[in-house]
Amino acid sequence: MKKRITSKDIADLAGVSRTTVSFVLNNVPGMRIPEETRQRVLEAARRLDYQPHAAARSMASGRTHVLGIVVRQSIEQAFADLFLPQVLLGLAHSAEERGYYTLFRAIDPTTPNGVYSNLIRQRHVDGIILSGPRFDDQDLLYTHSAGLPIVLMGQLPNIGIPFVDVDNVGGAAKATQHLISLGHAHIAIVTNAPLEYTASHDRLTGYRQALLGAGLRYDEALVRHADLTPQGGQRAMNELLALPDRPTAVFVASDTVALGALQAIRNEGLHIPQDIAVVGYDDIPLSAYIEPPLTTMRLPAYGLGWEAAEMLVRRIEGEDLSHADVLLDMELVVRESCGAHLTRRTS
Amino acid sequence: MKKRITSKDIADLAGVSRTTVSFVLNNVPGMRIPEETRQRVLEAARRLDYQPHAAARSMASGRTHVLGIVVRQSIEQAFADLFLPQVLLGLAHSAEERGYYTLFRAIDPTTPNGVYSNLIRQRHVDGIILSGPRFDDQDLLYTHSAGLPIVLMGQLPNIGIPFVDVDNVGGAAKATQHLISLGHAHIAIVTNAPLEYTASHDRLTGYRQALLGAGLRYDEALVRHADLTPQGGQRAMNELLALPDRPTAVFVASDTVALGALQAIRNEGLHIPQDIAVVGYDDIPLSAYIEPPLTTMRLPAYGLGWEAAEMLVRRIEGEDLSHADVLLDMELVVRESCGAHLTRRTS
DNA sequence: AGTGTTTGCTAACATGAGTTAGTAATTCGC
DNA sequence: GCGAATTACTAACTCATGTTAGCAAACACT
Secondary structure (H helix, E strand, C coil): CCCCCCHHHHHHHHCCCHHHHHHHHCCCCCCCCCHHHHHHHHHHHHHHCCCCCHHHHHHHHCCCCEEEEEEECCHHHHHHCCCHHHHHHHHHHHHHHCCCEEEEEEECCCCCCCCCHHHHHCCCCCEEEEECCCCCCHHHHHHHHCCCCEEEECCCCCCCCCEEEECHHHHHHHHHHHHHHCCCCCEEEEECCCCCCHHHHHHHHHHHHHHHHCCCCCCHHHEEECCCCHHHHHHHHHHHHCCCCCCCEEEECCHHHHHHHHHHHHHCCCCCCCCCEEEEEECCCCHHHCCCCCEEEECCHHHHHHHHHHHHHHHHCCCCCCCCCEEECCEEECCCCCCHHHHHHHC | CCCCCCHHHHHHHHCCCHHHHHHHHCCCCCCCCCHHHHHHHHHHHHHHCCCCCHHHHHHHHCCCCEEEEEEECCHHHHHHCCCHHHHHHHHHHHHHHCCCEEEEEEECCCCCCCCCHHHHHCCCCCEEEEECCCCCCHHHHHHHHCCCCEEEECCCCCCCCCEEEECHHHHHHHHHHHHHHCCCCCEEEEECCCCCCHHHHHHHHHHHHHHHHCCCCCCHHHEEECCCCHHHHHHHHHHHHCCCCCCCEEEECCHHHHHHHHHHHHHCCCCCCCCCEEEEEECCCCHHHCCCCCEEEECCHHHHHHHHHHHHHHHHCCCCCCCCCEEECCEEECCCCCCHHHHHHHC
């Protein structure tokens, strides 16, 4: 039976007390330990290949050095979520850079409340990053009001919980402005989802701001809503195509939805971008490889994860995050569906 | 300063000792605790909303009840990985059903060795699921030979480490047989990657078995290799199209690669599936929405995660996994790129 | 030389559970 | 009615660390 190597063992080998070992290995400030002793301890730890026991450490220090990442997703949603890998990578890298691990917890939206605050209360983690927050989440409100560290990925306005999100208003405005700059004046929008979704609402706002900012009219007849699916995009696009005064360009506020919209346009025998220009949103990993390659706003998925972890760690380590919310910029990726590659030649 | 509620508190409230509380809450077998006392303890725990301290518990019991999931992925790979969300969901659900949490760790392939075995040695986790194993992974061999619980997602043959994988030989055979059953006799293959990859090798084997099983000739001229990218698929497909005796069908062993192949076929002015039938592999989330919708083998991503967690838990709890490797079946998803919807009408 | 200060270290306690060995009270067997 | 067995519990130890208070020796200062 091989025994676990504890700090006692390295204390014995170095000829000092356990306390000294702890001081050396944790670089406790204020303790003047002569270089000679310090080296002796470090050498002993190295020789025995000492690995501190995480549980003992966290019990004594009260810190687990683990961040909880809670994803509220059904299996179907996970299937459609093409960004989670990047988000998680950003999270994990950012956390590890700061000396933290990440505990992943997937919670079906149908499960009852009171499930993830326990992660903190049982001291499994020091704090939580919640992806896909909802208003009707009792557990979330409880966790926040109990003062437990939590950071949201995605906005929940007027609630005071720190969040990391994408600047959807600005992003949608950029997308729309791009179409305007290509000479379009009759631009429709297909939102990603109903306006109850904050993201959806913000994207519509950005579209509108861009139009008004360019002196164009905002026409409700050119506004349609999808439901996060290609099918919804196809239906919405069909309605737009049936209008007497057909738009010359469409901003589809989700690449997934845009797949359906493209199909609808093709089915009418129309060409993209010659007959109708399309700009999408999200830059899903395949947007470059569909026909035609989609011009779209790039979602900084890795950055979202990175920032969320950073914020949470700052919160855990005592910083005040009242007004530290992060809104990440989005970048326009110009491919072919907007027609910019054609215009440029003629200009 | 509100104090944490410990088992001592509930012992006091219930008028028993801490030991008894522990016996009741953990349902320790062999201890005859009368129903009346048991209820008194449970009621006290409920009233005080007791949450046991994870670190204390794991220190005393030696179990963390956390599974480590280690993903060896660069950021670029994560971008192309469309299955991780489903895999993680399967893992997390399966683990939670068995009373375990999952710790997520992303490791860039370029980082040096010796990074994740420490997760176990520091008792952060009870065992590890490693996704994307490699032969040159010192840490993996060390972990396994040290008897630490580990399960692979993806095969590494002849090494004796328990794994969960997809039956690539069978899957590729099914895909090829489907094309044969549609009347094709001149069927090419574009693999997903070079044959050094086990998955790639196995898919080619399945293709070959199907041909020979149907009495068809296996012709090396019809075999091309891609590199996991659409670009590679396009190049490979162009070579096949340039053959004097053009194939009437292609099995592309990766949907991502197939995107490039479709583009190559379209660029030649040929029609899918009339001129060339295509069957893909993986069923990436967008395969149903590209043009034409792709017939493909469905990767049971959720199931892979589920099985991996189950195996690891069994291993942690003492079971012998020497010959318990899991090979999951794959299912053919018939859409339009294979031409089955046309054939059926004429038959 | 004696008092105060710094240096270098350690004894002892705290953290919050699980678990073993054992004890007092009750019941059983005859 | 008395020893044996059972019932219902608990004292005390264990896990592996972090941390506080304090001690002995060396040194500094007058």
